[in-house]
Amino acid sequence: MSTIKDVAKLAGVSVATVSRVVNRSPRTSEKAIKAVTEAMEALSYRPNANARALVSQTTQTMGVLVGDVSNPFFGAMLKSIDLVCRDQGKHLLIGNGYHEADSEREAIEILINSRCESLVIHSKGLSDQDLTKFCKEVPGLVVINRQLDEVPERCISLDNYKGSYLATEYLLNQGHRDIAYICSEHDIEDADSRKQGYRDALAAHGVSPQEHAIACGYPDEQGGEKAMRDLLSRGVSVTAVAAYNDYMAAGAMACLEESDIAVPEQVSVIGFDDGLISRYMKPRLTTIRYPIQPMAEQAARLALQLAQGSSPESSPHVFVPTLVKRNSVKPLTH
Amino acid sequence: MSTIKDVAKLAGVSVATVSRVVNRSPRTSEKAIKAVTEAMEALSYRPNANARALVSQTTQTMGVLVGDVSNPFFGAMLKSIDLVCRDQGKHLLIGNGYHEADSEREAIEILINSRCESLVIHSKGLSDQDLTKFCKEVPGLVVINRQLDEVPERCISLDNYKGSYLATEYLLNQGHRDIAYICSEHDIEDADSRKQGYRDALAAHGVSPQEHAIACGYPDEQGGEKAMRDLLSRGVSVTAVAAYNDYMAAGAMACLEESDIAVPEQVSVIGFDDGLISRYMKPRLTTIRYPIQPMAEQAARLALQLAQGSSPESSPHVFVPTLVKRNSVKPLTH
DNA sequence: ACATGCTGTGTAAACGTTTACTTTTGTGCC
DNA sequence: GGCACAAAAGTAAACGTTTACACAGCATGT
Incomplete structure (x- = not known):
């Protein structure tokens, strides 16, 4: 790969002049511009970004x-x-x-x-x-x-807490009282915040906490399916489910469908993120937008x-x- | 940001020694390793990848x-x-x-x-x-x-041609004869190949070409919806639709649904790509896998x-x- | 004719590394 | 203690640019 020196030699000028042409410095003659441009073309010269970064101290x-x-x-x-x-x-x-x-x-x-x-x-x-x-x-x-x-x-x-609070509150406002929560098994802050938002929304509406109605899984479709299956097999009776994210909501819906439970007629589901898939699912997923x-x-x-x-x-x-x-x-x- | 020289000075060695420690060269004493490591830690030294790339001629x-x-x-x-x-x-x-x-x-x-x-x-x-x-x-x-x-x-x-051929052939094998094709309006090779695969599959099965049953759109959901609407409003009667990709298939399905045409009962739809959304649509999308x-x-x-x-x-x-x-x-x- | 200023160009140092080569230090042996 | 040799460390050149500085050439104004 050719360097600025090769170009300078071929164009019959100094490396400084080549650099000036490359960087469109105003202090260059038409003649130099032409000679250098042709030489660059002929050698298919590519200024080395690493060398440039080194001397100019910016990448x-x-x-x-x-x-x-x-x-x-x-x-x-x-x-x-x-x-x-x-x-x-x-x-x-x-x-x-x-x-x-x-x-x-x-x-x-x-x-x-x-x-x-x-x-x-x-x-x-x-x-x-x-x-x-x-x-x-x-x-x-x-x-x-x-x-x-x-x-x-x-x-x-x-504000993850608020998002989950919002989701739960919406379900409550729609008359639901038996609301399950499907949460992420990852031990990270957003998972906790979302779970707490759910709890607090219930409490604020005078619904007693339902720790048995919380199930965890890996935060993807399989995890959501597994968590929903857990809930069902534990005999938890719910009319609505809030999920940690859209993928888990999708998994929960798949599980409900398999069990011949109609969404949203028998059980409502709400997701979190408003990701790509939420628009393609059927029924289209009600969810919380993560902007x-x-x-x-x-x-x-x-x-x-x-x-x-x-x-x-x-x-x-x-x-x-x-x-x-x-x-x-x-x-x-x- | 500190350099190898700063580290060398603090550790009381030469830059070469620092470089050797950084690159785990075998020719270094325990003592040097310790001194250099401590100096690097103290200065939070980060080897400059650009300088490294420049001299070692590899990034x-x-x-x-x-x-x-x-x-x-x-x-x-x-x-x-x-x-x-x-x-x-x-x-x-x-x-x-x-x-x-x-x-x-x-x-x-x-x-x-x-x-x-x-x-x-x-x-x-x-x-x-x-x-x-x-x-x-x-x-x-x-x-x-x-x-x-x-x-x-x-x-x-x-082999885009083959993919589309496969898709169309599958529809033909399912007894369909009136098959529309929703294609991309982009003027690129894969769009042409896919369209041609569709045409040739029809011809190979003795179905006369149906150029009026081809509609184009931007290769996304909106484009698919538009193309399907075109087809419908032109009064083209079809029992199956092959699409350029999954997104266009999704758009076509949305359009059919709006027109109260059931998929797949009244019209079959096949996509292309087997992308993320094809698994989440309902009915789940039959498609061609792009590996x-x-x-x-x-x-x-x-x-x-x-x-x-x-x-x-x-x-x-x-x-x-x-x-x-x-x-x-x-x-x-x- | 000469100082002045402007334009275009060249020279060389600097950027932060690696590494070939050289020098110093250390070890074991007679 | 002196020597040979290995191990460790140092010196300096090179990588490909940018840019401060110096300088040449030339037009301008006196």
């Missing part, structure tokens, strides 16, 4: 850590971030953490080593302490989907601002989920 | 161009690639092309400039000529989902082998799609 790159690129949730997040970046002439280096502490740490280190000046991190595996440390080390680092008490100004998160796109956009902007040292515009750091009414919930009729 | 990075990260199809592709890479200690630089020639070109150039030694490119916008040129410039570049006549050994693709995961894995392996100059193991370059029978197709009964 124009944002690093992003996601859980798993194949999950459409992260796809949506990445797209929002990419749109902000492309608008600002930055590009993206992406790492997958697979929700596992060591992978996450390693991926973040790669991003830092690559000298990404801004970072958006989605981590479920690392401790608050680890993440806080990274925040302090890298000025342009923003954490999404998590709340760190020591550095709240670096976090963009969702990942504006959140990701906000996170990207914040990371960019922090990285360039400008004081970030004040804007919301905790987003609120909203109810999306579709067809999987029906009022309870006697 | 350990694979570049990937996808259409749009938010599309689960590309998510699945990226995941397969990431799994291969992580296994080989490489990491990923990702660009979005948004199916637009200029964006694709720009993204590829960024990947090349960043000195990714291996590349997996999914392009719909660039011409065969452009792509072939890139292939010749970068030894470790592999094109996925496209067939370039000049460099077939660099391409991993799907993107093995294909992406293969592409990644090939790119890696080409990049390191080893002669690639011979393995399939053209993959064959298969039929996935679910519930959206029913035999025609009179």
